Amino acid sequence: MGMEREIKLALPVSQVNAATRWFVARTGNEGRPIELANIYFDTPALALASSKSALRLRHTPDGWLQTFKTVGNAKDGLHSRHEWEMPVAGEKLEIDALLRECDEPIASEALRQAAPELIELFRTNFTRTLWHIELDGSEVEAAIDQGNVIAEVNGEIRRAPISEVELELKSGDEAALNLLANELGKHVAGLAPDNISKAQRGYQLRTS
Template sequence: MGMEREIKLALPPAQVEAATQWFVARTRAHGRPIKLVNIYFDTPDLTLAGSKSALRLRQTPEGWLQTFKTVGKAEDGLHSRHEWEMPVAGERLEIDALLRECDEASAADALRQAAPGLIQLFRTNFTRTLWQVRLDGSEVEAAIDQGDVLAEVDGQTRRAPISEVELELKSGDEAALHALAAELGKQIAGLVPDNISKAQRGYQLRAG
């Protein structure tokens, strides 16, 4: 089981270029853009949401990944949650493999209960531009995400924009996340902590 720790910051669209240039100057690298297609699954009666977990397939340039997460906790933009992620052969969930890896009993029970009734609920399509940042001996993966949450409801497409910065701790001290967020916030106006995950935004969009 992995524990994901990241700070999420809502980024005003007018400040995307400024934030991009700040990371370029900070890392002396232009950043690596990748296109990500994410499909989120749940049952029609939202079994996984009720258990405070989320399940997705992600298409990356290297192939497909499946990820199962707990909602965890979020405060002042810092998200801490359990995560199980692995490659899959294609655009299809491999639930048995996830259940073998999921070592939190309540999360595994929810996934096992939901498995027979899973449907596609919504998607998030966005471009993620990545930088690797070293700070006080810690490694942070910094990303600017730009795109949309998309949900098909009653034959109509609902859409909500994605514009955010994510700072994910890869190794070292969590204090590095806060230090980097503070450093960025001094230079980029309008950044605010965001406690809502993309999955939660998808559920909200679907609910209207």
């Protein structure tokens, strides 16, 4: 089991270029853009959401990944949550493999019970531009995400925009995330802590 720790910041679209320029200046590289397509699953009764967890398939340039997360805690844009992630052969969940890895009994049981009824609920498609930053001995993966949440509800296609910065701790002290977020905020106007995950945005879109 891994513990994901990241700061998520809502990024005004008008400030995307400013944030990009700052990361390029900070790291000395242009950033690596990758296309990510994500499919989120739950039961029709939203059993996983009720158990405060989320399940997705992600298509990356290197292939497919499946990820199971707990909602965890979010405060002032800092998200901390359990995460289990692994490659899969294609566009298909491999639930048994996740259950073998999931060592949180409540989350594991929720997934086991939901498995027979899982359906696709919504998608998130976005471009992620990545930078690697070292700060005070810690390593942070910085990303600008730009795209959409997409859900089909009763034949209607609904969309909500994604525009955010994510600062994920890869190693070292969690304090590095706040230091980097504060540094970025001094140069990019309009950034705001965001406690809502992309999965939560998808659920909100379905019920809006």
